[in-house]
Amino acid sequence: MDISTEIVSLRNELNQHNYNYYVLDNPTISDFEFDQKLKKLQELEEKHPEFFDENSPTQRVGGSITKNFNTVVHENRMFSLENSYSQEDLIDWEKRIQKVLGNVAVEYVCELKYDGASISITYENGKLVRAVTRGDGFQGDDVTNNIKTIKSVPLQLKGNYPPKFDIRGEIILTLAGFEKMNMELVDIGETPYSNPRNTASGSLKLQNSAEVAKRPLECLLYNIVGANNYFNTHANSLEAARSFGFKVPNQSKLVKSLDEVFQFINYWDTHRHDLPYETDGVVIKVNDLFQQEELGNTAKNPRWAIAYKFKAEQVSTVLESISYQVGRTGAITPVANLKPVQLAGTIVKRASLHNADQIEKLDVRVGDSVFVEKGGEIIPKIIGVDFTGRSADSVKTEYIADCPECGTVLVRKPGEAQHYCPNFYECPPQIIGRIEHFISRKAMDIDGLGGETVTLLYKNGLVSNYADLYELKKEQVLPLERMAEKSADNLMKSIEQSKEIAFERVLFALGIRFVGETVAKKLAKHYKNIDALMQADYSELINVDEIGDKIALSIRSFFKDEGNLQLINRLKDYGLQFAVEAKESTQVSNKFEGMTMVVSGKFETFSRDEIKQKIEDYGGKNGSSITGKTSVVVAGADMGPAKLEKATKLGIPIWTEDDFINQLNN
Template identity: 35%
Template structure:
């Protein structure tokens, strides 16, 4: 029986209308603290069950938070922590890796098909082998299947399906999910291993993706990917922040077994295990097919993703007789839905903030199949196009992929809203005003905007910037999330101990990155100008500006006070000149540039253009050089007529690899049959071409 019956209220004051005016901790004895902890744990477990399983909470969220906080304070003050305590749901210290463990019973796959005749064949085979049976029909959840093992009612472990025989022990992560009870309720078996599906509700998935897009992060393709990526995080605190839930749908093993599957599912809520409310028992296979058709019609109205239905023989003895193959149980069959193709509703619109502040509206979609790829977002390009297509949240649209890569909204198929989406007046990330330049909208926050900051750091370290190997999108995001980078200048304040404390960093990778950063303190002027990420100023334009002004101070002064001087530079017209001027007169940008210049001294440019000894050749550099920095080497070959690029392609003539070279560039060079030179071979090549190295 559930804990929260009327008779239990007198014994536990924290179940109904609980008091929250607690006595100070210092006034409690240890015995009193222990008693209060046990009552609070018991009550909070019941409140969790009522909230997650019954959807009938007994108390308000604020009251629940007060009880939870009191329990946490008592456990900390009196050293009363316990693995089964509800407070363990807030995470814990990050793990180094997951342990692989064997399942109690194999977690086999399910035979499946989208063809109705295959379902009837399954039904005919069952009838031939065991006679007429009833079936339990359930939604086929599109999440992550896991094993949950309870001993004496306590959660012992939670394990991913893995290869069906063994999986990863993710118990600490599972404890953070609200619908995973730490302790079973009611008259539960002494031992119980159940199979459940961890998933991310659709509305929570869209909200989470919206946040990722607005932060400048890559969104998840669909709820299943979001769930899988979350449950295998090494830091339980990250899992605790993400909106996961669980449906339980099968018994793998138990000390007490029911005769039928329906009886098992009926008892699950008594234990605190959440069961889906769309489960039905039907008389025959034709009724199961009808159930599937009804679920297909209801699919878009559900709060979670399903990709079909599962049809299971109800009677356990009949299941035993039907048995299993090496891969799947012979008493179950999945009747799959057809994939959504190209037409899907828009659930929300998020604004993606680019490196230059450009705001790109992104439609968040019900996941749909487009050319064999699952798509959950599509570009709306700009406000002008949105108005022209009359697109808004709630509309059903046709999605295409430009060049088979970038999804975009082609047209509105069915209008489900009034009017079209209106661009926000303020940036969703930093709150700065939004300005329009023709059809394009921009955030005016500059490098003071967190989204632009993250992308600016990525660009600063990219091939078109200072080429800091080991500092890509993933590592920049990690460093920003760890509060180690709040500006570009913070790169130069990083310490090895800070890096080693992060997941995935070892002594070698940390040392190499710090060496790269240290080597960038005196960059070639053109590289530094390009690395700032000034809109419309790439490496080529940056080189022309460097050659024209010679020093960064001269370039910046002209940009701020005499932007017309910039127009005389090759590749710089009035539009580019005005963009450069606006970049430097922005107070936020100026503050960031000043902070970087406290650590960096861009080199002056030698006006001597050298010769054309290397004309027509293209070089790429990787690793650390002994005689000069990579930036100086690029400047040197460009001075003598060559091109220096950041990535290897079929047009590259030589890859110069110094110490600790990047593996990707070397692999690309081998794939493109590009010669790889070590440093001595590079100097020999220059000498052979008649270049005096001094």
């Protein structure tokens, strides 16, 4: 046997043993034998570097150092899931599905909702090429080197796999692994980690992959994306993923009705505590992939999937005081300061009280024993008061009248639940909050600036708004606490690099109320530049896709403010991007110019994606749902009856696939 063949044979054998041990939980050789084979492979690879393979089992031990994790745009967006908390919520969800699909049979796949860090892994020709964190759903961090150290993640696939696809899953720590890590920390006098989820998530951002390799991380995979032509159902795709070598939990189950979904939920609500890892609910997905495509997505969630959250854990503790926080928009949030208590794996010291109405409704008072739970097991909240233990001299909580930071009288607009501080330009937390929002990862992504540094810059009179950042000098920031020479250089470099950030993110960074990431993208795509957006009147704005009355009024109010206009002009002078970058157009005709077209159903000559591309090639725009702004519906077989009914009711023309092809050819 020649050296090349021996090396490949050893790699294949070790990959199979990894699969047996970490995926099937059925080892066929001892740890000692495995280590001996791995050592032999390492020796052969060192002697013959010409046969190096980045996906060799020897590379799983890590050792690469990643100083900065590159941001990568997801080819297929990672949506979040809508949450439900009762059977009634799920019944309502199914009604929404039936309204779109009509009276057809719908099967569901039930899966446990794993409590870890979401990941998207890309495979090309069976090899792992990239692993990216969820991030904001549109883009995340490239953590490929760290993911490769996780033994349950295959580096080379088996079987008949698609040439390219993404697979989504959750990076978790088993409870036993987490406990072992904490025991080792306690033994050396270090503080133990708070919970498995945060520890798993933090592990992905460790700079040294060798340290990641030491942690007992696992990867549980649950969704193949970008290969729908290979599968008809979600259940088929999960079976295929198992055959490719992925660790797909076998607790998932194909069911025929919502009643069977309820049975699955009830079983695991009791038996989840027997699992080797944490789970906080069940994910229910429509099984048929065509039905998934027909249901589509909202701006945030897929309509074809929903998460059912198990009832949150509750504890009782004492409310020691109430403080009031001022947000960047001036919104006041009352915060309950609690006697520390253990809740769902973490120590809870604070909880949100939301607003004055909630305080009034609960009649919560300082000194009360209160019941606390984590909403969706994430954000602690007070859900009730133990009135039996209330002191006779307790005092009713009076909501503050003045801003706790600047003393300005608070205002509360009709129809709004929150109080606001109107001192927009002089209230310190609002100023600092707007700058923090501006520099945040999803906005201008300025490294080296955190909340503490921004506060120091403000208190030292170096910045009073986000435009001032672009006038900072290295010698001004060097004297700041914990600001060394290299840190100052990196900060200056990051501020300069932010001038290349795309217009849609600059628009989001400005902090216009109600203009989040998705709305900023819509506005940037529609108006192309800031000047056109500033000149748009209310009637124009509400005709933009997904821009309603509230957002339109907020945009107009923002651009009427002279102070905001001055900031924008300064940012323009500093060289920030206030126009969409011109890209090479694929447009071949303007036949569909000014038309918004919705594609629905199954097609024969073209795929749905091909039709959507043709629409853009011919100057049209793809709509996500049928509205009064829809020009034409391109309807294939099995179009949802609700869409057909809505299009007919609105008098929108409906083209068959042949009609569409004729339009292209004429």
